[in-house]
Amino acid sequence: MRRIGLLSTTLLPFVAMAQKPNVIMIVADDLGYGDISCYGATRINTPNVDDLARRGVRFTDAHCVASTSTPSRYGMLTGMYPFRKPNTNIAAGDASMIISPGQYTIADLFKDNGYYTAAIGKWHLGIGSTQGAQDWNGIVDQTPNDLGFDYSYLMAATADRVPCVFIEQGRVANYDASASIRVSYQKPLEGEITYTMTPESELKLKSSHGHNNAIINGIGRIGYMTGGGKALWKDENIADSITVHALDFLDRHKDEPFFMYLATNDVHVPRYPHDRFRGKNAMGLRGDAIAQFDWTVGQVTAKLQELGLTDNTMIILTSDNGPVLDDGYQDQAPELVGDHRPGGHMRGGKYSSFEAGSTIPFIVTWPGHTPQNKVSKALFSQIDIMGSLAQLLNAKLPADAGIDTRGTLKAMIGKTGKGVQYNISMSSNRSLTIRTARWKYIQPSNGIPLMKAVNIETGYSQQEQLYDMTADPGENTNVAVRYPKVVAKLKQILQKESAGR
Secondary structure: OOOOOOOOOOOOOOOOOOOOOEEEEEEEOOOOHHHOHHHOOOOOOOHHHHHHHHOOEEEOOEEOOEOOHHHHHHHHHHOOOHHHOOOOOOOOOOOOOOOOOOOOOHHHHHHOOOOEEEEEEEOOOOOOOOOOOOOOOOOOOOOHHHHOOOEEEEEOOOOOEOOOEEEEOOEEOOOOOOOOOEEEOOOOOOOOOEHHHOOHHHOOEOEOOOOOOEEEOOEEOEOEEEOOHHHEOOHHHHHHHHHHHHHHHHHHOOOOOEEEEEEOOOOOOOOOOOOOOOOOOOOOHHHHHHHHHHHHHHHHHHHHHHOOOHHHEEEEEEEOOOOOOOOOEOOOHHHHOOOOOOOOOOOOOOOOOOHHHHEOOEEEEOOOOOOOOEEEOOOEEHHHHHHHHHHHOOOOOOOOOOOOOOOOHHHHOOOOOOOOOOEEEEOOOOOEEEEOOOEEEEOOOOOOOEEOOOOEEOOOOOOOEEEEOOOOOOOOOOOOOOOHHHHHHHHHHHHHHHOOO
């Protein structure tokens, strides 16, 4: 049973609202800080994202709570750090639901305040009550609908993991009864033609590492799968499918307040955008996928304009974590990147403890409330989206909900340049980092300094690391020995947070 919070309705003094604003959270996948033209990219043009930035606030020091997808999304949707829960690593496609049905989410917050809510696109937070026991041919027993979302149309995990079907309201969308679905993350299924059995001439993308189990739509995946028939997605149509369902949601709920969590697949692997975008960018498929993401943004903003909803809709645009080039497919992303820097001026990337793993694009637009074309240097964390939106709704979270989120609405809508005192992020080996406006501390951990398969520096070290981010934003000089008092203070905060509340 869902928990219902008792929420206040008193208007905040600094936000005058004639009516409840709609809220859309657009979350890209593996889109780096440097991948958008308004953040300095010169080899890719993102006019629709840039237009949002011109009409609102663009943050230069905003962070996700983890440098990989599952824990990042967990923190964003629950307001609780993912290191507090043991099973928040990168989820398999048959993982059970990681957010418990009794756990309060952003969707609950909006639903309790009279909004219609939706989750559309990539999920990657598990589905069903038992790992590996989902009924893909019937009704999945636990879905985002048990987490405050009235409507859901989702990829269970990622495009490179089976099952390669969309799940709509707990059922496989366009289910094909003549092709029953079987999924395994243990071993190949009887009668399955796998990646290694497929002639090279039939491959749309070749694997560079991993991604050599099931073969769906001519592309290798993680995990094994048979069946699906007409329900199987085609990678080139994924963005269209997600966008069409988002636009349909806007059409159907234009006359009531709504909250839409719109999680795109772009620019996650396998990168295989529609023909409309393919071959149009010098950086190859990854550049084309960024352009496809920008198109999705443009479709949403155009629909809002068509429906007369632009002025009463807040849009939050961000990414789940930092960028990666070769993440398992030979799509020439490393070879064609040229002088483009997906992580901007920062070190590291996806998976990493370094800044490019957690520093992400973050843009907020709300006409009449956000200043136009503002660049904010305020330190901001996605963990605080929930608390800030509670302030937007003048709502009080239940006592045990969003235990780590902080209300920073004034900073989020550009009314102040003062950010949070610190933010915490978790890397792929579950080690923690803490950032203040000036300092960055990386706790000691075991692990390789370079993930060779993806060519990303991890930042893992058995030594304490401290970086002065004002003087050394590239994290080149470890000054931990020089500033022991700063190290001690940041360690104390981490220890307090890690101990729970």
